Amino acid sequence: MSTPADTATTSVAPTLGYTTLEEEARIDALPLSGELPAWLAGSLLRTGPAKFEIGSQHMRHWFDGLAMLHRFTIDDGAVSYGNRFLESRSYRAAREQGRMVYGEFATDPCRSLFKRMQTLFSPGSALPDNANINVTRLGERFIAMTETPLPVQFDPHTLASAGVRPYEAPGQLTTAHPHMDRAGGGMLNYAAKLGARSSYRFFAVDPEATAPRQIASLPVKEPAYMHSFGLTERWLVLAEFPLVVNPLALALSGRPYIENYRWKPELGTRFTLVDRATGEATGGFRTDACFAFHHVNAYEEGDEVVVDMCAFADAQIIEDLYLERLRAGKPVATAELTRFRLRLTDRSVRRELLADGDIELPRINYGRCNERPHRYVWGACGGPSGWLEGIVKIDVEDGSRQTWSQPDCYAGEPVFVARPGAEREDDGALLSIVLDARAESSFLLVLDAADLSELARAEVPHHIPFSFHGQFVRS
Ligand code: CO
DSSP: OOOHHHHHSSSSSGGGGSSOOOOEEESSSEEEEEEOOOOOOOOEEEEEEEEOEEETOOOOOEEEEEEEEEEEEETTTHHHEEEOOOHHHHHHHHHHSSSOOSSSOOOOOOOHHHHHHHHHHHHTOOOOOOOOOOEEEEETTEEEESSSOOOOOOOOTTOHHHSSSSOOSSSSEEEEEEOOOOTTSSSEEEEEOOOOSEEEEEEEEOTTTTSSSEEEEESSOOOOOOOOOESSSSSEEEESSSSEHHHHHHSOOOOOOGOOOOEEEEEEEEEEEEEETTTTEEEEEEEEOOOOEEEEEEEETTEEEEEEEEEEEHHHHHHHHHHHHHHOOOOOOOOEEEEEEETTTTEOOOOOOOSSOOOEEEEOOOHHHTTSOOOEEEEEEOOOOOOEEEEEETTTTTTTEEEEETTEEOOOOOHHHHHHHHSSTTOEEEEEEEEEEEETTTEOOOOOETTTEEEEEEESSSOOOOOOEEEEOOO
16 A cells, blocks of 8 residues: 555656766667557657766756757657757867857856857857757758757758758747748748847748748847747737846846846736738737746637637746756746637737646647647646656646656657548647656657557667657658
């Protein structure tokens, strides 16, 4: 007989998920249990931080780690695996010089004031390109992305860097969460251009293009930290949380990048809608302060724009994700699935909680529901100790939750893959990389997306440090 207290004392902490993986492997067939859906064929490509020390320098924040790409290819009932450090400029410089050369999110190498100014105000010259947040497909190109304007193109089979810059975003900061442009087949994103006169710039990159095409430019005095944005059929949706930066202070302070941002709750959370066709902005939507990394989806309904996000009460989560705290098992702030209804007629904002309990790293049936109403959201969720302990499915119509979890196992973002020809929104599979902390290794977990029952798992011989985001590419 075991009580919850016993279970807590005997469970193995997820520290290994924040520990460097040096090994690069190629494995033709992983040990597989269960049965893969016969229709499931393609590759799950993911990126995430995997190296947290360079020489004597230790990365301070989870977001700082040097990027590693992972590939799980499902073909004819078998799963092959490969992983490789992303050969970015940041990675090559670190390897060649044995020290950290480019600054990261919350860790900065010693650098002169002149160098800092130069980095910030002459884009491209010395910005890092450690693309550890997300991967995406742009036409026939595969790119890894972070929040600097420099994506890294790679080969989806070998994971080797292609050695060419696919494009450069028009600013110093951007997001690693572009949206698909249904009409043009390219991608949409925003960037913040910092300077004496700063602006937010929305841009498109067409499938074959090597330069962005600007859609809109909005002046801003103190840019907000934004990790993603929303998209409806008509609007680009910007949610400015009150975590803001003075661009000049950022250039001059000498502190690592994110530590220049200030929490100013009196600003509230401000929404701006930008017309995709004309670039015209409609602002003035304001509600109480909150913070989010991830928009879940957005769509239009009558005279309202519906915007769903995983919302935190404040920006404490950024503090919580410092490696020292994560490795010590300190509690991590949780986000709730929150809906914001922006009414165009009077610019009012109504806020409602869609489900009890936490969710982060959210995914939807994107191909079907992007820009349109959705019913289901999948994500990672907490458990007794609070963070990445399971996978959750939320039905936003009735607020119900289903979860998958297993002792000592820590799950990452579940990527939804629709069954070809599916009629139901949740007819498909979920792919997630799970750390088995007791076994000190990770596995690819395949769940039925409808009821979260396990279909199959493929075991990797080593641990995979927790990664942020990935995409499934059908073969
Ligand atoms: Co993200």
